[in-house]
Amino acid sequence: MIRLLKFLCWSFLGVFCGLALGLSGAYLYLSPGLPSVEMLKSVQLQIPLRIYSSDGKLIAEFGEMRRSPIKFSDIPPHFIQALLSAEDDNFENHYGVDPSGLVRAAGQLVRTGHIQTGGSTITMQVAKNYFLSSERSFSRKSNEILLALQIERQLSKDEILELYVNKIYLGNRAYGIEAAAQVYYGKSIRDVSLAQMAMIAGLPKAPSRFNPLANPVRAKERRDWILGRMYKLGKIDEASYQSALAEPINASYHVPTPEVNAPYIAEMARAEMVGRYGADAYTEGFRVTTTVPSDLQDSANNAVRDGLIEYDKRHGYRGPESRLPGKTRDAWLTELGKQRTLNSLDPAIVTQVDKTGITVLTREGKDEQVSWDTMKWARPFLNTNSVGRVPSQPSDVAQVGDLIRVLRQENGSLAFSQVPTIQSALVSLDPHNGAIRALVGGFAFEQSNYNRAMQAKRQPGSSFKPFIYSAALDSGYTPATLVNDAPIVFVDESVDKVWRPKNDTNTFLGPIRLREALYKSRNLVSIRVLQSLGVENAINYISRFGFNKQDLPRNLSLALGTATLTPMEIATGWSSFANGGFKVSPYLIQQIESRTGDVLFTANPATVPPDEGQADPELADANAIPAPDPAATKLITSDTSPATVAPAVPAAPSAPIIAPRIVDGRTTYILTSMLEDVIKRGTGRRALSMNRPDIAGKTGTTNDSKDAWFSGYNGDYMTTVWTGFDQPETLGRREFGGTVALPIWMDYMGAALKGKPAHTQPEPEGIVSLRVDPVSGRAASPGTPDAYFELFKSEDSPPSNSELGNGQAPGSPLPADESAPIDLF
Numbered sequence: 167m168i169r170l171l172k173f174l175c176w177s178f179l180g181v182f183c184g185l186a187l188g189l190s191g192a193y194l195y196l197s198p199g200l201p202s203v204e205m206l207k208s209v210q211l212q213i214p215l216r217i218y219s220s221d222g223k224l225i226a227e228f229g230e231m232r233r234s235p236i237k238f239s240d241i242p243p244h245f246i247q248a249l250l251s252a253e254d255d256n257f258e259n260h261y262g263v264d265p266s267g268l269v270r271a272a273g274q275l276v277r278t279g280h281i282q283t284g285g286s287t288i289t290m291q292v293a294k295n296y297f298l299s300s301e302r303s304f305s306r307k308s309n310e311i312l313l314a315l316q317i318e319r320q321l322s323k324d325e326i327l328e329l330y331v332n333k334i335y336l337g338n339r340a341y342g343i344e345a346a347a348q349v350y351y352g353k354s355i356r357d358v359s360l361a362q363m364a365m366i367a368g369l370p371k372a373p374s375r376f377n378p379l380a381n382p383v384r385a386k387e388r389r390d391w392i393l394g395r396m397y398k399l400g401k402i403d404e405a406s407y408q409s410a411l412a413e414p415i416n417a418s419y420h421v422p423t424p425e426v427n428a429p430y431i432a433e434m435a436r437a438e439m440v441g442r443y444g445a446d447a448y449t450e451g452f453r454v455t456t457t458v459p460s461d462l463q464d465s466a467n468n469a470v471r472d473g474l475i476e477y478d479k480r481h482g483y484r485g486p487e488s489r490l491p492g493k494t495r496d497a498w499l500t501e502l503g504k505q506r507t508l509n510s511l512d513p514a515i516v517t518q519v520d521k522t523g524i525t526v527l528t529r530e531g532k533d534e535q536v537s538w539d540t541m542k543w544a545r546p547f548l549n550t551n552s553v554g555r556v557p558s559q560p561s562d563v564a565q566v567g568d569l570i571r572v573l574r575q576e577n578g579s580l581a582f583s584q585v586p587t588i589q590s591a592l593v594s595l596d597p598h599n600g601a602i603r604a605l606v607g608g609f610a611f612e613q614s615n616y617n618r619a620m621q622a623k624r625q626p627g628s629s630f631k632p633f634i635y636s637a638a639l640d641s642g643y644t645p646a647t648l649v650n651d652a653p654i655v656f657v658d659e660s661v662d663k664v665w666r667p668k669n670d671t672n673t674f675l676g677p678i679r680l681r682e683a684l685y686k687s688r689n690l691v692s693i694r695v696l697q698s699l700g701v702e703n704a705i706n707y708i709s710r711f712g713f714n715k716q717d718l719p720r721n722l723s724l725a726l727g728t729a730t731l732t733p734m735e736i737a738t739g740w741s742s743f744a745n746g747g748f749k750v751s752p753y754l755i756q757q758i759e760s761r762t763g764d765v766l767f768t769a770n771p772a773t774v775p776p777d778e779g780q781a782d783p784e785l786a787d788a789n790a791i792p793a794p795d796p797a798a799t800k801l802i803t804s805d806t807s808p809a810t811v812a813p814a815v816p817a818a819p820s821a822p823i824i825a826p827r828i829v830d831g832r833t834t835y836i837l838t839s840m841l842e843d844v845i846k847r848g849t850g851r852r853a854l855s856m857n858r859p860d861i862a863g864k865t866g867t868t869n870d871s872k873d874a875w876f877s878g879y880n881g882d883y884m885t886t887v888w889t890g891f892d893q894p895e896t897l898g899r900r901e902f903g904g905t906v907a908l909p910i911w912m913d914y915m916g917a918a919l920k921g922k923p924a925h926t927q928p929e930p931e932g933i934v935s936l937r938v939d940p941v942s943g944r945a946a947s948p949g950t951p952d953a954y955f956e957l958f959k960s961e962d963s964p965p966s967n968s969e970l971g972n973g974q975a976p977g978s979p980l981p982a983d984e985s986a987p988i989d990l991f
Contacts, residue, residue, distance in 0.1 A: 211233060213451030213761055214229025215439060217432050217436070218454065219455075220458055221460055225424055226429070228432075229449060231345075233340075234344040235344070236342070247399075250288075254288040255399060257323065263287060263314055288327065290310050291370075293317060295333045296329065296333065335373055336369040337369055361413035385417075430608070431456060435754055456602075457603065462594065463605075466592050466604035469911075470609065473906070477906050478584060480898075482544070482546055483547060492567065498517075499531060511571040511584075513570075514534075514571070515527045515567065521538070523541065526580065538560050540580075563582070571585055589618060589889070590907075590910060593737040594885040597745040599772070599825075618892075619734055624888060624890060625868045626729065626736055627868040628726070628849075629886075630736075631684065634695055635840065643695070645836060645957060645958075646681070647680045650677050650690075650694065651677070652676060653668075668690070670687070681843060693722050736886045737877065742828060745834075746927045749825055749826050751771065755769060772826070773824065831927070832932050836957045836958075838862045841863055845861055845863060850863050856916050862879060866907075867903045872895060873894070874888070874889045874897055883918055887907040887911045934958050934960050936955065936956060939953060940953070
């Protein structure tokens, strides 16, 4: 007996020593390859990129992982209890490894021949999640155990739990418990119920098998088991237990819903962040604040949508998107599930047609009415210039099975509609610093993510003329200068080509004042002015506004807006008219913050100084355009050499940057007055309904009405609107900048300026106002009929007829040292 006891003791000692030596050897062998646990103290979890409006509303979120890290102190105690009950009820007592759990896992392996569970504690799972792969092997398990022991020595239990709950994958791209609460219940983990906490606590074991969205029955079983464990362990009382058991499965899929519909803005900000930070932009938890206020963006969205739909209605109904007659309701719902909402236009299928309207099936499975009054516009589309007869009843427009589009109106009812084929872009800038205040790149981002505001180079038509007129005003022209609005012919002998430009009305007004020529948009006047200035000289002047010289044609067609420019480029150039002559550059990102809230970047744009609009005498001479080169009158010239642009030199972040002046403030003041007349008596008269004394602008329509524009401003906002088809084609015989683009501009600017006082450029020094003879363009003598007041730079004010002297006849050339109107005939 004694021998047997000795044998057992020595055997036990030998086994123990063998195990100790084996574990020591394994530790010595594996430990050099183990990562440092110190890394956990500074670990950076992947957090998505989030884009916000200037007033703090979410625009978009980018990143593969949805994660919102939470501090341990913010985790509800009931959730910690639910998690420990499900995953590691001995967590508070072990030192990283639970021997009973490992023995249980080993027993299951021996019985079944397969690994059933790993016997891992929460600490071991932290080691695996942060440092190891998911490979099932004994070497990985050994590393996991060793790391868990090190983690327990260096971190507190609270720190370990915080790492765990923020790292674990819980299904549907949700990483961490805060993201899971948002995804499944649309609220913070601090606000969910006890039953919902238990549901989330059951997900780490098998996120897909126990997912309440994919497998609600199994998810409930898991939830109830966890609640039972909590009750058995004394973590909750019986009343709470029974109440939580009775709660139904109420999980549903929630994604971070943008609070502002600004997909083009979001994409621009995303691209800029990737340019700055590379792939880290998606994972480092950057918070980006843009310059776009949510209310202005909403107004821009609505203006573009309503304006394009209104145009589309004028040109008739193109029929349903598809026809599905004879299908079952389930088949219809399946088809609707494949369709996307496009800028508030929802898909619907006609299920009934009667005399008062139609009944449609929506994607939500509801049957709703669409009244006949909203369908009366739907004359059949024949071509861009023709529509069919007016429908007399709903059956003339729709049939059962038609897949159509409906628009939810303010009163909740549905209106009959269709997705426009025409596109538009809107850009609104703060002219004082270039901040983008609203931007729309097309009718619907879901339909096309092509950003027409930034990428579409189109001809601006007459909306480009103010740049020609600005050059003229800086070269001695005045608003009273007479220019002959008469036919003109240009011949390019080298290619035997003749160009006979004409006005859009095909009429001619003879000698006409420059002011009147602008608000009446007389093409031949613009051509004669450009011819006088010289094409190359004019291009050099106009390039000050930020245009690439390569985009400006080197011939007289430039006066008609044949350059190829984006809406953003036009808006940026026009901003110099709105701010008194200063060059600003558009920018979108106002601030970038790190995951910890540290400010990494704050925009410091070049900004118009407080004394904006004041004349600069030295600049007046610099603005003047030299005498034209006689060769500039040739119709066709070419120069494909690239423009040279000096690289920008960034200023110190703390130093305010003053925007450079590029145009005499007196020039922009006089030009603004002329552009205000476009609203008061010219092609923009429709905008008079806004009842704003401070708006100025210009329409633009290209040949065959392929592009329609309106650019306009006051002292607060500079806004450009373009409309047209992606593949250029006519908008229609009766469609112009004033009928398509201007209504969109008015809708947006009306909302943007609502309640704001009038804001115009202050009158700079060096401006005089004189009574002018409308016939001669000279200062009017007392008693001159129809004389009117006109604005002039002090050095360009015209003499009166009586001041000509020397027996000179009115209208004849003056001596070189005399100041007089420039008459071009």
